[in-house]
Amino acid sequence: MKNKIPDFVKTNQFGLLLLVIVFILLFTFTTDGFSSRFNIYALSRVVAIDIMIGLAMMVVILTGGLNLSLGALGVSAAMFGGWCMESMGIPISISIVLILIFGSFLGWINGYVTVKTGVHSFIVTLATMSIYFGFMTLLTEAEAFRKLPEAFTDFGSMKLFKKYISPLLLLSILTCFILYYLFKFTDLGRKLIAAGANPDAAELSGISVSRMFIYCHMLSGFLAAVAGIMLTARIGAAIPSMAGHLGFDWLLPAFLAPVIGGTLLSGGKVTVFGTMLGAILVTLINNGLYLIDVGEFWVRFFLGLILLFAVLLDRAREYFTSKNSIVS
């Protein structure tokens, strides 16, 4: 049996791209204001952060683990940044470097404890989530930093391309390309994937799996800190509750994007652009649900249904492609 369908059509990304286009067309024709300049700009600011959160989760899912502390970590990093810039008066560029180091350090703690105890990262990050968030609330006394340097907050409200796109989105897309390069073309990236795909085999071929897992957690902390900085720039202030209680508001987008994008939960497979498309799709649907006016209370319900539908669809796709390959 000859197979005339090109390979990329069968991939998850292609299906996602189609879905994104379908939803854009659907919302453009059925709702007022979806394609307005204001809405597209607002979307680009939201989607930028969702992509970053999704990537931060993706690199930990690569190890077959999870990072529940993502939101708490991102907010802690952002609050640390607010303290650096407002209370200490440290210049913006140095502050950002410090925030990134801080985020990576918190990620390192997650990774170190996970590797040393051999306990599933779910439990470790569940514990660190409440520790990070608790310390952050104690130290800041739940007060926000609202007098950040103007140069910093201006970046968050800057408008590019005839005022359609936020520079935050460009930053996220750039991060996608860097991560793609890392996983596709560098020695380190291949080692990270090998360690996640089959730890035993990787260990036998001379890769230190523990170190690779710790790197993944550090990278996750780093990306979560970037997301924290971006959110601070967007809001114009560092607020302890900006990701909800314990950072829970970040969890659904964090899991939706990589899972819809086709990242395997058992580890060993990442799809950077799948995650990006997943984040775009989720933000689109979320935005569309508000515009169609399903009522703000039902939005969560539909997001849950979409996640369920997405994983079932992915399962079906896997099933049919594996059947196809047996036939050919």
Added chain:
Amino acid sequence: MSNLLKKDWFGLGLVIILGSIIISFFKPAFVSPFNLYVLMLSVSLMLVVAMSQMIIIAIGQMNLSVGAIGGLVAISFTGLMEVYDLSILPAMFIGLGIGIICGFINGYITVKTGISAFIITLATLYIFKGMNLGITEAQPFYEIPEAVKYFGNAKIFGPIPYLIIIPVIITFLMWVLMNRTSLGRYMLAYGNNVQSSELMGISSTKIVVYAHIISGLLAAIGGMLVVCRLQLGTPNIGDSWLLPSFAAPVIGGAILAGGKVDVIATAFGVILVAIISQTLVIFKIDPFFVQIFLGFMILIAVFINRYREYREERRNKVFSNE
């Protein structure tokens, strides 16, 4: 005696007794009837929630939607009584039924698709919570029958609340289930090794669906107990259950890979967490510290369990050399 020392619950029991003695030495208020009453109330609520998570841990999975099921049942229970004027018993049975259905959905989808229970229950968490918010529009139900309010606040004698009866019965039944019935044994076997349990002829579908149904049922009971306690049905019931639901079984020594749980140790884990939270309150320590403390306790428990495993491995090695 040496057999006793090996039990998960023995060390915990010792910590609880010694800790209580030390705390009451410094703060006699700790053993005041009122404090004991508050302590028992929080233990009774968390006991049910912890058991609801424990049974899923036994089969090697996680249930993120425990709190969402509890919340949905809580508002359905109160909503049925307030809006539809149902009497307590039918409202209660419908509440239990919703819990069972939610659990069945979780279990059935997980086992039929083979997708990780984490993702399925994350999705259902949002679905159940979304239904809860969609129905209530974030408004609580206040009209609760007097009998329900009475049950939530009356005392049997001394400081012992009525509310503790149901959790104690549930804990006993769970102990029987996990230690004395074949279903419990099959669950542990499944949690230990899915392949070999299937080869033994145990039906995966049955085990996973039953475990999730029991989990949903317990979450439903937890939700309704909170309604009795608070005397109102607010949509945010269950929001804060996630961390404590994992804390108690983990502190009780459950292995998250599945196949090992200890009902008594989990119950002791609940008591320990309650005592520590209460002590921090008595010593007037910032409530946010309670959260940090809970996080650290999970980490410490994880390290201790790891150390014990390590010691066991070494002992086994010595024997095999001989």
